[in-house]
Amino acid sequence: MSFAITQSCCVDASCVSACPVNCIHPAPGEPDFGTTDMLYVDPRACIDCGACAEVCPVDAVFPVENLVGPLREYAEVNAQYYADREAPAALAGTPLFHAWDPVRFDRVLPAGFPQLEVAVVGSGPAGMYAVEDLLLHTTARVTIVDRLAVAGGLVRFGVAPDHASTKQIGEHFGRYLDHHRVRTRLGVEVGRDVTVEDLARDHDAVVYAVGAAQSRDLGVPGEQLPGNLASTTVVGWYNGHPEIPDDAVDLSAGRAVIVGTGNVALDIARILAADPDTLTAVAAPVLAALRASRLREVVLLGRRGPREAAWTRGELLGLLRRDDLEVVVDDHDPRIADEIAAAGPAETASLLRDVPLLSQAGGTSRRRVVLRFLSTPEAVLGDDHVTGVRVGGVDLDARLVVRAIGHRGRPVPGLPFDEATGTVPHVEGRVEDRPGTYVVGWIKRGAAGGIGANRADAAETVGSLIADGAAGLLGPGAPRNPVRRAARSLARATRRR
Ligand SMILES: Cc1cc2nc3c(=O)[nH]c(=O)nc-3n(C[C@H](O)[C@H](O)[C@H](O)COP(=O)(O)OP(=O)(O)OC[C@H]3O[C@@H](n4cnc5c(N)ncnc54)[C@H](O)[C@@H]3O)c2cc1C
Ligand code: SF4
Ligand code: SF4
Structure with missing residues (x-):
């Protein structure tokens, strides 16, 4: 028997270094790392020790004999990853990838490295991985600043409420909030309550991890109509975001239209269509x-078409395996069924082969999720409220339209900003022309990648910060009592709120 990794894997790679036989891949440094939806256990090499399950922050790893319900396919999913990369005949029987690289110590501080006073702005995954790295590898004192009164960023207010195991990573991050070298300033917004200049003056380094909170627009007529909502509004609504009112989402009509085929669109469809008792x-x-x-x-x-949908295999499987709703593919265009038929077994679109086509689907007492590909919205319809969407000359009635076509960052006053990419320009996390200022996470690399991707990203940014500290670029002008000084602007800002 072996263990297998399942749907909630966020690719943070914690399990890789825990595995005594190096049988979890792709590992950091390997060519595929960061390009796959999840990591995979090689069942031929796994010795069933369970060390990976112990360290996984989102409870994604199980013995294969325990995989039931929607997880039952994951033994095969893990094995398939290695089958697809089988060694050439000459090497048959020799497992690929399983040698350990020489041990490297990436964080070596020179003697006399200063105790830095660092502000981390944003308490989402990117900010918290940066905090973790700073606490575990330097003597820095860290102040975490967040505009919301509750820490967690999208782990708290983005990840869907039925992804309980993914949300568990909030507990992993939460333990750093009580660390004796950490202070928190929640409910303080940079640009509103405190300035970039204040923070730069009062700290040796400032790391911005402010995410990408803005939903992209459709750019079609009617977009301003009430009832046409950003995905951030709907996601915030079902996650209890303090800035979204309880009545933000109108569910009084029979149909909702969600524009987008990414994981966020799937999350919203699942939450709206699922049996609320689940x-x-x-x-x-x-x-x-x-x-x-x-x-x-x-x-x-x-x-x-279906082969270009952005959702991941795990999220699509999670929707298809629910028995409280029905999923159908709208076959309004013959190319759709052709594409599904042509998809190879490793392609996510191949999962749609067993999904009924709308033209053949019978009546159902369950709510239905219709996947309608090759459909670009041309206009949101309505006079004083949304009444529908026009696609390919067809009008679909709906009182709720949600645009879930991606996110982009918002400028922070005082920081440079690239309008084209919605990010802060940087080199390896160092903000251009702002010594001592760093970025990490979605505001650094754009709104792509799951929670775990921010871990390697934070390692790069904190690596740059440490290198700057070692080069004497941080700290020399630091005040004699950095704790008191650092407290000043933030204490003022906290009092004002
Ligand atoms: C709806 C949704 C669902 C997702 N679900 C999953 C999932 O199930 N699994 C997964 O692996 N990944 C998921 N992701 C991706 C994951 O959430 C991101 O990779 C991650 O949150 C990005 O981290 P971040 O720290 O850069 O941004 P965020 O998590 O957005 O954190 C940014 C923080 O900065 C704060 N902030 C912003 N501006 C300021 C300011 N001016 N001053 C002070 N504070 C500020 C915000 O309040 C926030 O707390 C999801 C993403 C979305 C949008
Ligand atoms: S979430 Fe992290 S620790 Fe868990 S299985 Fe995925 S990569 Fe491994
Ligand atoms: S059970 Fe042990 S050997 Fe198997 S993948 Fe997990 S850590 Fe590696």
Whole structure:
């Protein structure tokens, strides 16, 4: 028997260094690392020790004999990764990838490295991985600043409430909030309550991890109509975001249209269409709204075909394996069925082969999720409220339209900003022309990648910060009592709120 990694894997690679036989891949440094939806256990080499399951922060690893329900396919998913990369005949029987590289110590501080006073702005995964790296590898004192009164970023207010194991990573990050070298300043927004200049003056280094909180627009007529919502509004609503009112989402009509074929679009479709009694972790007012919902159908619109949808295999499987809703593929264009038929076994679109086509689907008492590919919205319809969406000359009735076509960063006043990419320009995490200022996470590399991708990203940024400290670029002008000085601007800002 072996262990297998499952859907909630966020690719942070914690398990790789825990495995005594190096049988979890792709590992950091290997060519595929960062390009796959998850990591995979090689069942031929796994010795069933369970060390990976012990360290996994999102409870994604199980003995294969324990895989049941929607997880039962993951033994095969793990094995398939290695089957697809089988050694050439000459090497048959020799497992690939399993030699350990020489041990490297990436964080070596020179004698006399200063005790730095560092502010980390943003308490989402990128900020918290940066905090972790700073605490575990330097003597820095860290002040975490966040505009919201609750820490966690998208782990708290983005990850869907039925992804309980993914949300568990919040506990991993949460333990650093109580660390004796950490202070928190929650409810303090940089650009509103405190300036970039204040923070730069009062700290040896400032790391911005402010994410990419803005939903991209469709750019079609009617976009301003009430009822046409950004994905951030709907996601914030079902996650109890303090800035989103309880009545933000109107579920009084039979159909909702979601534009987008990424994981966020799938999350929203699943939460809106699922049996509310399966959603134990949503706030009471949201649960009441979902119970009273008149929604019968959620249509997901994808501009391109099924082979180009951005969702991951795990998230699509998670939707297809639910028995409280029905999923169908709208076959309005013959190319759609052709593409699904042509998809290879490793392609996510191959999972759609067993999904009924809309033209053949019978009636159902369950809510239905319709996947409608090759459908670009041309206009959001309505006079004083959304009444539908026009796609390919066809009008789909709906009172709720959600645009889930990606996120982009917002400028922070006082920091440079690249409008084209929605990011802060940087070199290996160092903000251009701002000594002592760093970026990490979605505001650094754009809104792509899961939680775990921010770990390697934070390692790069903190690596740059440490190198600058070692080169004497941080700290020499530091005040005699950095704790008191650093407290000044933030203490003022906290008092004002
Ligand atoms: C809806 C949704 C669901 C997702 N689900 C998953 C999932 O299930 N699994 C997975 O692996 N990945 C998931 N992801 C991706 C994951 O959430 C991101 O990789 C990650 O959150 C990016 O981290 P970040 O720290 O850069 O940004 P964020 O998590 O957005 O954190 C940014 C923080 O900065 C704060 N902030 C912003 N501006 C300021 C300011 N001016 N002053 C002070 N504070 C500020 C914000 O309040 C926030 O706390 C999801 C993403 C979204 C959008
Ligand atoms: S979440 Fe991290 S520790 Fe868990 S299986 Fe995935 S890579 Fe390994
Ligand atoms: S059970 Fe042990 S040997 Fe198998 S993948 Fe996990 S850590 Fe490696």
